[in-house]
C-alpha cells in the first residue's frame with residue numbers, strides 16, 4: 166500500500182487507479198451513457214437503411230466508431246474489461262483486510278475504540294471483577310450472543326467481553342461483485358462453446374444442419390429434426406392464441422423424442438434447444454390423415470404432401486395421390502396408395518367419417534382430416550453451455566445484495582475493570598455496520614437486559 | 621366492466637388523498653393529513669379489490685391471466701405499489717408530510733392509465749409464460765420504490781434550500797428534518813435495487829426460455845440495465861465516497877427519470893419487443 170510520506174511509485178499509481186471506486190462510478194456512468202446511444206441508434210440494420218437515415222459524413226463517422234453494432238465493438242468490450250479489472254482489483258485490495266478484521270476482531274474495548282463508538286454506557290458495581298464478568302457473560306449470551314472473553318493486560322484487573330452477530334454481512338459486497346464476474350464468465354463460455362441459429366422446416370421436412378447466426382457456417386446437429394405439422398390457433402376474436410409445432414427428433418433412423426412445442430415451451434435434446442419463433446406458408450397443400458388402430462387407439466397424425474410417401478414404422482409407406490371434394494356423394498375424400506414390404510401397392514379412397522376405413526380389415530385405419538395449406542415452422546436454435554454459469558451468477562447476485570443491504574454486522578463490547586475507588590467499573594458499548602437506527606433500539610434492550618443482572 | 625369502475629374510484633381517491641396532504645401542509649393542519657391517511661388506506665383496499673376482480677373477470681371471459689400484461693394494467697399496478705409503499709413509510713417514519721410528494725405520483729399515474737385501453741385482452745403467445753408474473757411484479761415493485769425515493773428527494777431539495785436560508789416557517793417547515801429525508805431517499809433505493817435486479821434476471825430467464833437468448837441488447841433490456849447502472853453508481857457514491865444530501869437526491873431523481881424512460885419512453889420513443897404502449 167501507499168506510504169503517506171513518499172510519493173507513490175508508478176506501480177502503486179497503476180494499482181491505485183484500478184482499485185479506486187471513483188473509476189468504478191465513472192465506468193458505470195460511461196457504460197450507461199454508451200448504452201443510451203445504442204438504444205437511440207438502431208443496431209444492426211442493413212447498410213442501405215443507415216444511408217437513408219444519415220448524411221454521408223455522419224454515416225462515415227458513426228461507422229468508424231462502430232455505432233451500428235456498438236455492443237460488440239472493440240471499445241465497448243474494452244469498457245467491460247476495464248469494469249471487470251476494476252472490480253477484481255477492488256476485491257483483491259479489500260477482501261484480505263475484511264478477512265483479517267473478521268478473523269481477528271477487536272475483542273478489547275480500549276479507550277480509543279470506546280471514544281469512537283456513539284452507543285456507550287458506564288456504571289459501577291460492588292464485588293469482584295471475575296464475578297461480574299461471569300454474570301455479564303451469561304446475560305449477554307441470553308440477550309444478544311455468546312461473548313468471547315479476554316483478560317488482561319497482566320498488571321491490571323480487567324476483563325473484556327466481545328459479542329457479535331451478522332459477520333457474513335461483511336461478505337455480501339464480495340458475493341455481489343464475484344457474481345458479476347461469474348456472469349461474464351458464463352457469457353464468454355456461451356459465446357465460445359455454443360452457437361445460435363435459425364431454421365425453417367416445412368411440414369413433413371427434416372433438417373440435420375442449422376445456419377449459424379451472423380456467419381456463413383452450418384452447424385451440424387448430430388441428429389435430425391422433423392416437423393410433423395404446424396398449426397396456428399386463434400382466439401374467437403381472431404387474435405393469435407398459439408403457434409404449435411409437432412416436432413420429432415430422429416437419431417440413427419429412429420424417432421427418439423417427440424414434442425409439441427409452442428412459444429415459451431421449447432424442445433431440448435442433447436443440450437440443443439429449439440424455440441418456436443415464426444411460421445409461414447411453405448407453398449403447396451398437404452392432406453391431414455389420422456392413423457388409428459382398429460380398436461380406435463390413435464397412432465399418429467400424418468401430413469401428406471402430394472405424391473410424397475411417408476413411412477409408418479412396422480407398417481409400410483403411404484402417399485396421397487388424388488383428392489375429391491365429394492366422392493360418390495360421401496363427402497370429401499383422399500385417394501391414398503399404401504406400399505408394404507414385399508407386397509404390391511394398393512390404392513383406395515379414405516373419408517372423413519371416423520372408422521369408415523375399418524371395412525378394409527387392415528392393421529391400421531386411416532381417416533381423412535381435410536386439406537391444409539402446407540406450412541413451415543421457424544425455429545430459433547441455441548446451444549449455450551454457459552447459461553447455467555450465468556444463472557449461478559444471478560442467484561449469487563440477488564443473495565449478495567440481500568446480505569449486503571439487509572444484514573448488519575452488530576458488535577457489543579463489555580469492559581469490566583477494578584476502578585480507583587475499589588469498585589467494579591463497567592463499560593458497555595456497541596456498533597452496527599448499517600441500519601444504526603434499528604440497532605439503537607436493540608442496544609437499549611441489551612443495556613436493560615445486562616443492567617438487570619443482580620448477584 | 622366493474623374492475624374499471626373500481627379503478628376509476630381509486631383514481632379519485634388518490635386525487636383526494638393528494639389534495640388532503642397538500643392542503644394539510646399548506647394549512648399546517650395535522651387533522652387534514654389524517655383524513656389523507658384514511659383515504660390512502662381506503663384506496664389501497666379498493667385498488668387491491670379491483671386488481672383481484674380484474675383477474676377474476678379475465679377467468680370468467682375464458683382467458684384467465686394475471687392483470688399486469690398491458691400498459692393500462694402495469695400503470696395501475698405501479699400506482700397500487702406506490703400507494704402501499706407510501707403507507708408503510710408513513711407508519712415507519714411517523715410523518716404524514718411525505719404524502720404531499722408521493723401520492724401525486726400515484727394520482728398522475730392513474731390519470732395517465734385511464735386514458736389507455738382498459739379492456740381485458742387475451743395474451744398473445746409470446747406473453748404466455750409463468751415468468752411473466754415474476755418478471756412484471758419484481759420490476760414494478762422496484763419502480764415503485766424508486767418513485768418513492770425520487771418524491772422524497774424532491775422534498776429534500778426543497779427542505780435543504782430552506783435550511784440553508786435558515787428559515788423554518790412556511791409550508792416547508794413542516795417537512796421532516798433533512799437527515800430523515802436523506803436517509804429515506806437511500807432506504808427506498810436499497811429496497812428498489814434488489815427488486816430491479818430480480819426483475820432484470822427474471823426477464824433474462826424468460827427471454828432465454830422464449831427465444832434462447834438471455835440478453836440481446838433490445839432497447840427495453842438495455843434501458844433496464846441503464847437504470848440499474850445509475851442506481852449502482854448511486855450506491856457506490858454513497859457508501860464509499862460519502863455522497864449524501866443534495867448530490868444523492870439529484871442522482872435519485874436522475875435514476876427515476878431513467879426509470880420512466882425505461883418504462884414508458886422506450887415504447888413511445890424507441891421500438892422494442894415489449895407489449896406495453898406503442899401499438
Ligand code: HEM
Pocket residue numbers: 183184185186189193248251252255338341342345565566569570849852855856859860
Ligand atoms: C454494476 C456493478 C456493481 C454492483 C451491482 C455492485 C454492488 C455493490 C453492492 C451491493 C455494494 C454494497 C453496498 C452497501 O454496502 O450498501 C457494493 C459496495 C462496493 N463496491 Fe460495488 N458493485 C458494482 C461494481 C463495482 C465496481 C466496478 C467496483 C470497483 C471498484 C466496486 C467497488 C465497491 C466497493 C469498494 C464497495 C464498498 C465495500 C465496502 O463496504 O467497503 N463495485 N457494491
